[in-house]
């Protein structure tokens with residue numbers, strides 16, 4: 001039987017694991033080990049990190065259905081907030097390293113790179129989910145909370161579109177992420193979602 005301390009350790013472990021890539025990339029930039037364009041290095045890595053966080057967060061519900069392990073539920077909010085943190089840092093890297101905080105340039109940038117608008121919409125959506133991820137909002141919104149938090153699905157779609165738009169030559173990486181996203185979403189289709197607990201019983205029976 002897992003104790004309170006076990007869960008606290010589990011959550012702290014997840015926190016450290018999510019923080020580690022940021023520390024490593026920061027360390028590489030500080031030590032000139034991030035290639036010729038450290039700003040771009042941070043932008044792209046943190047953007048990919050944000051997508052991973054989103055996919056991991058969305059995997060927790062099907063994983064809980066499959067295993068009934070409480071640990072997955074306990075880190076759902078944390079990973080959701082990590083997604084927002086990574087996405088915010090990604091946007092800040094863009095503002096700092098690409099835009100050079102020259103806000104007058106933003107207008108022409110949005111025309112030149114419309115995928116930024118798509119990224120912004122995804123970030124606004126993530127911020128809305130982050131702001132309503134607390135117990136107070138859950139209580140206040142009642143049933144509407146679940147509906148609101150289903151926004152995560154179109155947000156995933158926006159992020160994939162944003163990513164597809166920036167891919168130039170090699171589509172392979174994007175296809176891999178799109179396939180993982182399709183799998184994560186497929187586990188929510190009612191017939192598949194109903195099958196997950198049955199797989200658990202079958203595995204437990206063997």
Ligand code: HEM
Nearest residue numbers: 044047048050051087091094116119120122123159163166
């Ligand atoms: C204000 C919001 C955003 C801005 C300004 C922004 C900007 C950018 C820029 C400039 C690039 C690089 C394009 C290039 O290769 O030249 C990029 C790539 C990317 N962004 Fe965003 N983005 C935003 C939101 C997001 C969000 C919310 C996510 C994910 C949750 C995300 C995930 C990605 C990914 C996965 C890539 C591709 C990375 C790669 O090529 O390795 N972005 N973004």
